[in-house]
Amino acid sequence: MASSKLEEHYRRYVDYLNERKTHDLSDFVHDELTYNDKPMSRADYQNYIGDDIARIPDLYFDIHHLLVSGDYVSSRIRFKCTPVKEFRGHSPNGQTISFVEHVFYRFEDGKIRQVWSLLDDQAIAAQLGKPGL
Numbered sequence: 001m002a003s004s005k006l007e008e009h010y011r012r013y014v015d016y017l018n019e020r021k022t023h024d025l026s027d028f029v030h031d032e033l034t035y036n037d038k039p040m041s042r043a044d045y046q047n048y049i050g051d052d053i054a055r056i057p058d059l060y061f062d063i064h065h066l067l068v069s070g071d072y073v074s075s076r077i078r079f080k081c082t083p084v085k086e087f088r089g090h091s092p093n094g095q096t097i098s099f100v101e102h103v104f105y106r107f108e109d110g111k112i113r114q115v116w117s118l119l120d121d122q123a124i125a126a127q128l129g130k131p132g133l
Contacts, residue, residue, distance in 0.1 A: 001110050003068040009110065010073050014061045022050045029112045036116060045115075055085040064100075073105045083128070088121060090128035097127040 001009065013028040029042045040048075053059050058081045065076040078100050083092040099120040106114040 001071075001107065003070075006071075006073060006107060006110075007066065007068045009107075010066070010068070010075070010105070011063070013112075014063060014077075017049060017061050020053060022046050022053065027111075030108065033112055034114045052087075055087045056081045056083045058082055071107045073107065075101075075103050075105075077101045077103060087128070088119070088124055090125060093129055095127065097124060099123040099127075 009028070013025070016022070016025065016028065023046060025042060025046055029045055031042050033040060033042065033045060035045060035048070056079075059079060060081065062078045062080075063075055064078050065074075067074045078098065080096060080098040082094070082096045083090075085092060100123075101120070102118045104116040105112050
């Protein structure tokens with residue numbers, strides 16, 4: 001897939017996430033993939049993202065940097081949101097938090113096959129009342 005087409009496809013995937021269409025990502029994600037080197041099914045991946053949305057109903061994936069090279073996409077995504085349930089081991093405190101995710105994808109045949117994700121856990125912990133992690 002050409003870089004411009006892959007970028008367009010990825011942006012459409014993120015639009016699906018923001019529109020809460022996580023129940024069927026078959027246009028974007030293989031039946032089997034790895035997430036941070038852990039094998040999972042597309043259903044597991046959809047549930048993983050859906051769980052984050054349940055914990056943070058106003059979760060919005062805001063792409064700030066996006067690079068496409070060959071079958072790889074790298075993205076820096078900013079979040080400004082208010083958790084209503086425990087998130088990444090931290091209880092919500094009613095406050096809006098902001099953090100970033102650096103995420104890398106490998107696409108195969110136009111679908112996500114591998115994901116490597118790094119969230120700013122220190123920023124999350126500091127804002128939810130547990131600084132110094």
